[in-house]
Amino acid sequence: MITGEKALTTPTNTPLPSIAILGGTGKEGPGLALRWATAGYRIIIGSRQAEKAQATAAELNARLGINTIQGMENSQAARTADLCVLTVLQDAHRDIIENLKADLIGKILVDTTARVEFQAPKPPAPPSAARLAQTKLGPDVRVVAAFQNVPANLLKKNLGQTIEVDVLVCADDPQAAQEVIQLSTAAGMSAYYAGGLDNSVVVEGVTSILFSLNKHYGGDAAVRITGLGN
Amino acid sequence: MITGEKALTTPTNTPLPSIAILGGTGKEGPGLALRWATAGYRIIIGSRQAEKAQATAAELNARLGINTIQGMENSQAARTADLCVLTVLQDAHRDIIENLKADLIGKILVDTTARVEFQAPKPPAPPSAARLAQTKLGPDVRVVAAFQNVPANLLKKNLGQTIEVDVLVCADDPQAAQEVIQLSTAAGMSAYYAGGLDNSVVVEGVTSILFSLNKHYGGDAAVRITGLGN
Numbered sequence: 001m002i003t004g005e006k007a008l009t010t011p012t013n014t015p016l017p018s019i020a021i022l023g024g025t026g027k028e029g030p031g032l033a034l035r036w037a038t039a040g041y042r043i044i045i046g047s048r049q050a051e052k053a054q055a056t057a058a059e060l061n062a063r064l065g066i067n068t069i070q071g072m073e074n075s076q077a078a079r080t081a082d083l084c085v086l087t088v089l090q091d092a093h094r095d096i097i098e099n100l101k102a103d104l105i106g107k108i109l110v111d112t113t114a115r116v117e118f119q120a121p122k123p124p125a126p127p128s129a130a131r132l133a134q135t136k137l138g139p140d141v142r143v144v145a146a147f148q149n150v151p152a153n154l155l156k157k158n159l160g161q162t163i164e165v166d167v168l169v170c171a172d173d174p175q176a177a178q179e180v181i182q183l184s185t186a187a188g189m190s191a192y193y194a195g196g197l198d199n200s201v202v203v204e205g206v207t208s209i210l211f212s213l214n215k216h217y218g219g220d221a222a223v224r225i226t227g228l229g230n
Numbered sequence: 231m232i233t234g235e236k237a238l239t240t241p242t243n244t245p246l247p248s249i250a251i252l253g254g255t256g257k258e259g260p261g262l263a264l265r266w267a268t269a270g271y272r273i274i275i276g277s278r279q280a281e282k283a284q285a286t287a288a289e290l291n292a293r294l295g296i297n298t299i300q301g302m303e304n305s306q307a308a309r310t311a312d313l314c315v316l317t318v319l320q321d322a323h324r325d326i327i328e329n330l331k332a333d334l335i336g337k338i339l340v341d342t343t344a345r346v347e348f349q350a351p352k353p354p355a356p357p358s359a360a361r362l363a364q365t366k367l368g369p370d371v372r373v374v375a376a377f378q379n380v381p382a383n384l385l386k387k388n389l390g391q392t393i394e395v396d397v398l399v400c401a402d403d404p405q406a407a408q409e410v411i412q413l414s415t416a417a418g419m420s421a422y423y424a425g426g427l428d429n430s431v432v433v434e435g436v437t438s439i440l441f442s443l444n445k446h447y448g449g450d451a452a453v454r455i456t457g458l459g460n
């Protein structure tokens with residue numbers, strides 16, 4: 001049984017893992033970086049160009065009044081961190097997975113990819129992006145799918161406060177899922193273990209639903225889960 | 231622009247459509263029937279056997295203290311009603327669509343099918359059940375996908391009160407979607423237009439997520455939408 005965290009808490013008795021945010025100079029990565037850095041995690045921004053990563057790191061440090069966020073080329077970032085979060089654009093997903101295979105060995109890779117176009121949203125075909133990643137990376141990397149549906153602009157404001165979004169965490173390894181549930185909680189979002197990696201194609205597809213809702217009703221639609229026993 | 235209904239309302243100036251609930255003797259159909267009958271809709275329970283449909287209709291009438299719910303063989307039910315709702319088990323989906331094609335001409339067919347097994351939940355492959363239905367039925371029937379994620383046991387209790395479930399309504403015809411949004415509201419659930427019929431494969435797949443959540447956390451998980459502009 002995996003329990004969802006409901007409040008803004010971080011583990012207290014173990015050192016926090018360092019987190020590399022690969023492709024972390026886009027929309028989603030900096031928001032997650034800000035929230036995790038605020039919660040005390042050591043953050044490394046990764047990018048194809050070290051200079052670009054360092055520029056984003058400097059911006060984030062300036063916003064938070066800290067100097068602990070680093071910027072590195074993706075491969076070095078992956079090797080340096082305890083845990084990696086992939087926030088590249090969907091078109092770059094395949095290449096970065098292939099390029100970083102050796103760097104990710106022994107680590108958890110959190111895949112945030114949702115293969116949905118904003119202009120013409122439609123559900124992606126299975127297998128899920130995270131399953132594709134797991135297949136390419138093999139059993140030495142534990143892939144966890146999460147954060148595909150989190151509106152980037154909600155991450156960047158009101159740091160330290162909770163966000164009205166529930167994160168659906170899919171993984172074949174429940175222990176890895178539990179670590180990502182803790183990360184989600186640390187970033188201010190409730191999170192739930194939503195089954196194996198194949199389920200994450202649905203979570204990707206939910207992005208298509210949310211884009212459709214936003215087009216018709218305006219706003220930043222997000223999903224919450226109700227009715228659970230605890 | 232399609233607007234979501236937030237309260238328990240029904241259209242006031244037009245007569246309510248009669249509703250056939252095809253395959254309506256299972257788990258989901260009677261719950262919807264009870265709620266719509268409570269809201270004043272004329273309900274016809276359909277089944278492969280007229281006697282079985284009549285027995286269910288009699289049970290529902292007895293519960294509500296009315297005698298207006300009828301039971302008929304599916305084909306007759308479809309022809310008699312203004313609008314049809316399909317609540318068959320997934321294995322029966324294909325056959326009933328083929329068998330009722332002529333009876334459904336000119337009508338809206340609401341497809342509630344989620345092709346997910348409770349014991350081994352996994353996302354269904356596209357195309358969605360509703361898209362398959364639309365393709366088989368052709369342009370003379372307007373298929374709307376809805377109610378795939380509504381826990382049946384929530385429908386049957388506290389009739390007349392709202393349910394903490396949001397219904398994602400997918401249809402290629404926005405006007406047909408709007409009619410189903412009104413039906414959902416009448417049954418006590420908020421509903422939103424979530425894009426075209428192809429999006430409904432995601433809504434089916436959400437059932438796989440909800441089954442996974444129920445297994446880990448207990449309860450009757452359901453989805454709510456937050457963050458919309460209105």
